[in-house]
Amino acid sequence: MKNYIDYSKKVESYGHYDIAVIGGGPAGVAAAIEAARQSKKVILIEAYGMLGGMATTSLVSPFMTVYDRDGEELTVGGIFREIVDELEKVGGVISPEAADSPSIHTSFIEKYHRHVTPVNTFMLEVILDRMVRESGAELLHYARFTDCVTENGKIKAIIVAALEGLISVSADVFLDTSGNADVAAAAGVHTYKGDEETGIPQPGTLMFEVGGVSDERYNEYHKRPELPVKAYRTPEEGRYSVNHYRVFGVDATNSKSMTDAHSEARRQVLDAYKVLTDKTPGFENAQLLKVASVLGVRESRHIDGVYKITVNDVSCGTKFDDRIAVYGFGMDVHPRNASISGNFKIEVAKRYYIPYRSMLPVGCDNLIVAGKTISCESQAAGGLRCMPAAMAMGQAAGAAASMAIDNGISVKDIDVKALQAAIVSHGAIID
Numbered sequence: 247m248k249n250y251i252d253y254s255k256k257v258e259s260y261g262h263y264d265i266a267v268i269g270g271g272p273a274g275v276a277a278a279i280e281a282a283r284q285s286k287k288v289i290l291i292e293a294y295g296m297l298g299g300m301a302t303t304s305l306v307s308p309f310m311t312v313y314d315r316d317g318e319e320l321t322v323g324g325i326f327r328e329i330v331d332e333l334e335k336v337g338g339v340i341s342p343e344a345a346d347s348p349s350i351h352t353s354f355i356e357k358y359h360r361h362v363t364p365v366n367t368f369m370l371e372v373i374l375d376r377m378v379r380e381s382g383a384e385l386l387h388y389a390r391f392t393d394c395v396t397e398n399g400k401i402k403a404i405i406v407a408a409l410e411g412l413i414s415v416s417a418d419v420f421l422d423t424s425g426n427a428d429v430a431a432a433a434g435v436h437t438y439k440g441d442e443e444t445g446i447p448q449p450g451t452l453m454f455e456v457g458g459v460s461d462e463r464y465n466e467y468h469k470r471p472e473l474p475v476k477a478y479r480t481p482e483e484g485r486y487s488v489n490h491y492r493v494f495g496v497d498a499t500n501s502k503s504m505t506d507a508h509s510e511a512r513r514q515v516l517d518a519y520k521v522l523t524d525k526t527p528g529f530e531n532a533q534l535l536k537v538a539s540v541l542g543v544r545e546s547r548h549i550d551g552v553y554k555i556t557v558n559d560v561s562c563g564t565k566f567d568d569r570i571a572v573y574g575f576g577m578d579v580h581p582r583n584a585s586i587s588g589n590f591k592i593e594v595a596k597r598y599y600i601p602y603r604s605m606l607p608v609g610c611d612n613l614i615v616a617g618k619t620i621s622c623e624s625q626a627a628g629g630l631r632c633m634p635a636a637m638a639m640g641q642a643a644g645a646a647a648s649m650a651i652d653n654g655i656s657v658k659d660i661d662v663k664a665l666q667a668a669i670v671s672h673g674a675i676i677d
C-alpha cells in the first residue's frame with residue numbers, strides 16, 4: 247500500500263508566454279522555431295543542458311530516411327532541411343542525397359534505409375542552439391516540467407523544477423514535445439503505453455560511438471555474411487555510432503525502471519564493444535569515444551487523440567484531408583522481449599501521412615502533442631517515431647499554435663487548409 251503526504255507551496259511565476267514548448271528534442275526544436283518565427287513569444291523548456299533530445303543526449307544517429315519507402319522522392323523538408331543545410335556549412339552532416347544504402351552509413355541495411363542523414367551530434371547541439379536563439383524563442387535548460395494547473399479543460403500554468411526551485415510558467419498554448427507525453431498525462435489526458443495487447447513498449451538501447459575504425463575493411467567485410475554488431479558511419483572517417491543490444495520492458499516514465507535499465511545497458515555496451523573489437527573486421531583497433539548519457543527510449547506514452555493512426559493507415563497510405571506530414575520509413579518494431587523477433591514485419595505504403603488530429607489530445611483544449619507520443623497504434627509508431635518525422639510534426643504544431651493565437655480560437659478549431667498552406671510555404675512536404 248502506498249503512503250502519501252500533502253504538499254502545497256506558492257510558486258513564483260517565471261512569466262507569461264504565447265506558447266510554451268516542453269521538451270527540446272527534434273519535435274520541440276522545430277515547434278519553437280516555427281512559432282517564434284511567427285512573432286510569438288515562445289519559451290522552450292528542456293530538462294537537460296542541450297537541444298536535440300535522443301539525437302544528442304542519447305547519441306542517436308543517423309536521422310532516418312527522408313525519402314519514400316522506395317528511396318525515390320523526398321518526404322520531409324522545412325526546418326529539417328534547414329538544419330541539414332546549416333550542419334553542412336560546418337561539416338557536421340552527410341546530406342541524405344549522399345548517404346544511400348546499402349553502405350557503411352546504414353550498417354548495410356537496405357530495406358527502408360535509402361538516403362539517411364548521418365550527423366555529428368555535438369555540431370547538431372551547436373546548430374540547434376543557434377537556430378532556436380535566432381528564431382527569437384527563449385530557452386530554459388536544466389528545467390524539468392513536473393505538473394500543471396488546469397481549469398475548464400485548459401492548462402493555465404505548468405510547474406517546472408528549475409535549478410533555483412519550483413517555478414510556474416503560464417501560456418496561451420502549450421506544446422508537449424517531451425517524448426513522454428508528460429504534459430498531456432499531467433493535464434488528465436488519457437494515455438497508453440506500448441503494445442495494445444501486452445502494454446510492453448519497444449526496448450531501449452544505450453548508444454555509443456567508437457573511433458579508429460577502418461572504413462575500407464568494414465566495407466569489404468560486408469560482402470561476407472552476418473555482421474555481429476550494428477554500426478553506422480558518422481560524417482567523420484573511422485567514427486561509428488553503435489546501436490546494439492536492447493533492454494526490454496523499460497518504462498520511461500518511471501525513475502526506478504530507467505535506473506535499472508540503464509545499469510543493464512551499461513553492461514551491454516561493454517559486451518558490444520568487445521564483440522566489435524574481437525569479431526568485426528575493421529574494428530580491431532576501435533576506441534570507445536563516447537557513451538550516451540541518457541538511455542535511448544524507443545517508445546513511451548501515446549496520447550488518446552482526436553484521431554488514432556492505425557497500422558492499416560500506414561500500410562495503405564490513408565491520405566487524410568488534414569495531413570500535416572508525410573513519411574516513408576518502415577514500421578520498425580523491435581522485439582518487445584528476448585524471445586520475439588521483430589522489425590519490419592508489416593509493409594508500409596510508398597508514402598504515408600500524419601493527420602493534424604493525431605496531435606490533438608482528447609480532453610485538453612490548449613495543448614498540442616508532437617513527436618513520438620502522438621495518437622497512434624504502437625506498431626504504427628514504429629516508423630513515424632523517427633527524428634525527421636518528429637521535426638515535421640513539430641513544425642506543424644508550432645504553426646498551428648501560432649494560428650490559434652492569431653485568431654483567438656482553440657487549437658482544435660483552426661482552419662487546417664490554412665495551416666497546410668502555411669507550412670508548405672515554409673518548405674514542409676504534405677503530398
Ligand SMILES: Cc1cc2nc3c(=O)[nH]c(=O)nc-3n(C[C@H](O)[C@H](O)[C@H](O)COP(=O)(O)OP(=O)(O)OC[C@H]3O[C@@H](n4cnc5c(N)ncnc54)[C@H](O)[C@@H]3O)c2cc1C
Nearest residue numbers: 269271272273293299300310391425542543617618631633
Ligand atoms: C536506440 C534508438 C535508436 C534510434 N534510431 C533512430 C535512427 O537511426 N534514426 C531516427 O531518425 N530515429 C531513431 N530513433 C527514434 C528517435 O530518436 C526518436 O523517436 C525521436 O528522437 C523522437 O523525437 P521527439 O522530439 O518526439 O522526442 P525526444 O527525442 O525523446 O525528445 C524529447 C525531449 O524532451 C525532453 N524532456 C523529456 N521530459 C521532459 C520534461 N518533463 N521537462 C522538460 N523536458 C523534458 C527530453 O530531455 C528531450 O530533449 C531511435 C531511438 C532510439 C531510442
